[in-house]
Amino acid sequence: MRNELLSPAEMAEADRLAIAAGPLDGYGLMQRAGEAVAAMVLARYPAAKKVHVLCGPGNNGGDGYVVARLLAEAGVDVELWAEGKQKPGSDAALASEACNLPVNHIGHCYPEAGDVVVDALYGAGLSKDISQHALAVSGVSSAERVPVISIDLPSGVSGETGQMRGHFDAAVTVTFARKKPGHLLMPGRRVCGEIIVADIGIPDSIIDQLKITTFENTPDLWLRWYFPRTAIDAHKYKRGHVAVFSGGSSATGAARLSALAAARTGAGAVTVLSPGNAMQVNAAHLTSIMLRKADTIEDIAEYLAERQPSAFVLGPGFGIGERARAFALRLLQQNRVYDYDRGIELWGIVLDADGLTSFRDNPDTLFEASHRALAPPLVFTPHEGEFARLFPDIARSKKQSKLAKARAAAQRANAVIVYKGADTVIAAPDGHAAINANGAPWLATAGSGDVLAGIIAGLLAQGMPPFKAACAGVWIHAEAGRRFGPGMIAEDLPLAIVPVLHELIENQPDLR
Numbered sequence: 001m002r003n004e005l006l007s008p009a010e011m012a013e014a015d016r017l018a019i020a021a022g023p024l025d026g027y028g029l030m031q032r033a034g035e036a037v038a039a040m041v042l043a044r045y046p047a048a049k050k051v052h053v054l055c056g057p058g059n060n061g062g063d064g065y066v067v068a069r070l071l072a073e074a075g076v077d078v079e080l081w082a083e084g085k086q087k088p089g090s091d092a093a094l095a096s097e098a099c100n101l102p103v104n105h106i107g108h109c110y111p112e113a114g115d116v117v118v119d120a121l122y123g124a125g126l127s128k129d130i131s132q133h134a135l136a137v138s139g140v141s142s143a144e145r146v147p148v149i150s151i152d153l154p155s156g157v158s159g160e161t162g163q164m165r166g167h168f169d170a171a172v173t174v175t176f177a178r179k180k181p182g183h184l185l186m187p188g189r190r191v192c193g194e195i196i197v198a199d200i201g202i203p204d205s206i207i208d209q210l211k212i213t214t215f216e217n218t219p220d221l222w223l224r225w226y227f228p229r230t231a232i233d234a235h236k237y238k239r240g241h242v243a244v245f246s247g248g249s250s251a252t253g254a255a256r257l258s259a260l261a262a263a264r265t266g267a268g269a270v271t272v273l274s275p276g277n278a279m280q281v282n283a284a285h286l287t288s289i290m291l292r293k294a295d296t297i298e299d300i301a302e303y304l305a306e307r308q309p310s311a312f313v314l315g316p317g318f319g320i321g322e323r324a325r326a327f328a329l330r331l332l333q334q335n336r337v338y339d340y341d342r343g344i345e346l347w348g349i350v351l352d353a354d355g356l357t358s359f360r361d362n363p364d365t366l367f368e369a370s371h372r373a374l375a376p377p378l379v380f381t382p383h384e385g386e387f388a389r390l391f392p393d394i395a396r397s398k399k400q401s402k403l404a405k406a407r408a409a410a411q412r413a414n415a416v417i418v419y420k421g422a423d424t425v426i427a428a429p430d431g432h433a434a435i436n437a438n439g440a441p442w443l444a445t446a447g448s449g450d451v452l453a454g455i456i457a458g459l460l461a462q463g464m465p466p467f468k469a470a471c472a473g474v475w476i477h478a479e480a481g482r483r484f485g486p487g488m489i490a491e492d493l494p495l496a497i498v499p500v501l502h503e504l505i506e507n508q509p510d511l512r
Ligand SMILES: NC(=O)C1=CN([C@@H]2O[C@H](COP(=O)(O)OP(=O)(O)OC[C@H]3O[C@@H](n4cnc5c(N)ncnc54)[C@H](OP(=O)(O)O)[C@@H]3O)[C@@H](O)[C@H]2O)[C@@H](O)CC1
Pocket: 011, 012, 014, 015, 029, 030, 033, 056, 057, 058, 059, 060, 061, 062, 063, 084, 121, 122, 123, 124, 125, 126, 127, 128, 129, 130, 131, 151, 152, 153, 176, 200
């Protein structure tokens, strides 16, 4: 499955290249788009009393005229409703000329129960708020439970940002060639319904020419080439050793959740680094996970020299303040270690929660350390609040999408950013980014983020490159939560990832 996400500008470029390469011209692509939508409507809604096709002035509307013509030819009762002025000579104008149905003004459209609405008002060209008339049709459709089939995007949703300027609530959205970021980013994702990607004759070779750097986060992105393989002669330290910093005696649970998750993800050994005052409570709750005292910078230096762990988690339940800053900066002083034989980084750091918030007053000290030439691979896992503390100006931007914000932050921090939420975005400093879409609201439970940090560290420790480790970690975490469903608490998650891992490995013969 191809999982590139195309911005509206990239889609327009694909369109241009496809038309230049032939054999289809713009009008031909529009016919194919209309055919795909009409076929879907006929297959899904064979008993529709009436199909209302709403056409805007641009090419989205053009697709709509093709749909209306094809459905009418198939014997469906079709009514056409339009708004806006078409450009004379445009493909859309040609499509409307080829459709002989009477055109009514959208202001008079009142769909009734049993009807179907095809929303072909605005797609990639959305440039302002949708009209009151369009909103009224959307409202009546929802109230009457009339299914809306949106062409390309629910009108009002930006394909670039997922932001909405008034909107339709689609049952199905049919888009072309590839999904767009707006199909996966909130709030747009909420109103797309089922998303169908139709092939309209733009070949993969054209998409390849665009050098796309935005992807839907699916296993295709990281499973085949990057997922850790466990060598037949592995021993525990060869499988990676994760160290997780614990908070003080009343805040140790978060670190243990991370530690357990790292171990379940396949790290061969995991150690909780605990303040002296929390050793007792940690010891009482750990079995396979090791425990070691780490109160000072010197303790960390000693540990680093002695055990050479392959990944750290710093932040969950750690406490905000000078100690977190000092520990993080000490880890960042350590040089990266690249194993040229195996082609892997030998260690990396996941900074989460308090590890991020501790730098809110002076994030530049963190960024200076992360930009040092030999600094180790870094993954930050902020939720929205933590993101705003570290990157307040980026967070404030009204214009930028969550995708653009995560990219800007990754560049500034020279770290992989996992900008969490229902539409988690993973972005790398080199501009690659992925949007995650397999989660479920059950994941919004205290400690869930701590588990995610542990999963990512577990993968980093096994030599997975940081962007791929972050993408895989987010997907596995989301998949485990989605499958577990209601009633899940963070304690359940480390065990819930096991069947997900089994399935991934089953589906990839050379990982078995
Ligand atoms: N390969 C492909 O990509 C293919 C794409 N195809 C289809 O083309 C679609 C993109 O077409 P498009 O570029 O003509 O843009 P579209 O969304 O029809 O709107 C542009 C017009 O609407 C106007 N307008 C915008 N918002 C408005 C508002 N809220 N309220 C009122 N007016 C508003 C805007 O006005 P302006 O900003 O110019 O003032 C302009 O006149 C794409 O989504 C897909 O369906 C297929 O044909 C097959 C191949």
